[in-house]
Amino acid sequence: MGVNLFQKLFFLLPLAYQYSPNDGSSENTDWNYDQNGADWQGICATGFRQTPIKLSVDSSLIVPLPRMYFGNYDVRLNEPLTLVNKGYTVDMTIPNTRNGQRPFISGGLLKGQYVAEGVHFHWGSPVSRGSEHVINRKRYDVEMHIVHRNTRYNDVTEALNYIDGVAVLGVMFKIVRNPNNRYPGLRKLFSAVPAIVEYGSEVELPGSMTLGQLLGDLNTSDFYTYKGSLTTPECNEAVTWTVFAQPLPISLSDISKLWILQDSNGNLIRNNYRTLQARNSRPVFYRTNKDLSDYYLG
DSSP states (O other): OOOOHHHHHHHHGGGGOOOOOSSSSOOOOSOOSTTTTTTOTTTSOOSSOOSOOEEOGGGSEEOOOOOOEEETTTSBBOSOOEEEEOSSSEEEEOOOBTTSOOOEEEOTTOOSOEEEEEEEEEEOBTTBOOOSSEETTEEOSEEEEEEEEETTSSSHHHHTTSTTSEEEEEEEEEEESSOSOOOHHHHHHHHHGGGGOSTTOEEEOSSOOBGGGGGTTOOTTSEEEEEEOOSSTTOOSOEEEEEESSOEEEEHHHHGGGGGOBOTTSOBOOOOOOOOOOOTTOOOEEEOSSOTHHHHHO
16 A cells, blocks of 8 residues: 555654745744754754764864955945844844945865855853854853855855855854953944843844954964754755864853843743764864974873
8 A cells, every 4th residue: 555644744744844044044933952952853954964063183184275265254244233033043144245245255175155144153051051063072152153155056045955055154152251352343242132132132233343353363274174064953964164173262241141032932042052963974174273293292
């Protein structure tokens, strides 16, 4: 006989979930971080290139990759810049710059140019750290993702269908008591977070800024890079990840603003990171200008 009822339901279940990705993340609210993604069966793709993973120098291929190039990252973005509480993260769509172009990246493992689409964050709680990637056995307090789309494709929705469709920059934040540096771009963004505590609320950032200001004085010469996926449903395996090795020092007063945000049920958004995924023998590349002799000797 034909396929039985159970089999039909099994194959149709994923179709019951609808997604509207536009910044590299889903806006579906039928999932949450109660189990950090372990209960996303049926709404999250499965495969051998899932993200996040553990990263370390001793498990990476150290190769002379090109530096990352940041085009138009130093040109001011068109206003308004709007920060939105999406119920599972805080997100800002990246507009064109004032020269009518878009910020873009190239270099590393990337072939061609990838234009910036959005920026969002993953964080922990007052008693836990919340980065998605773990670097050299350390989880950081916050991980910022800047999502980019391959210019070969018209939008993120189309790009997510291709292995080279999306590129994401991962930047770690580390809470320090008295940071030596204060970053105007990040300070502007974090200062606006208390205005969007409730799900679906949004606020315009005052003044103007460049996308590069969100990177502060980050060392962009040292990074890990590999082929992976989105870390939210549908977890499409369409992402080339570039994760910078060194964190940015951020004050507790800034990071703690993320801990008061609420989801669609009025619950606090905390520990919004996906559990670590199997590497499955994927090559991970590490690019650095450092002398690693001390690392291997010590």
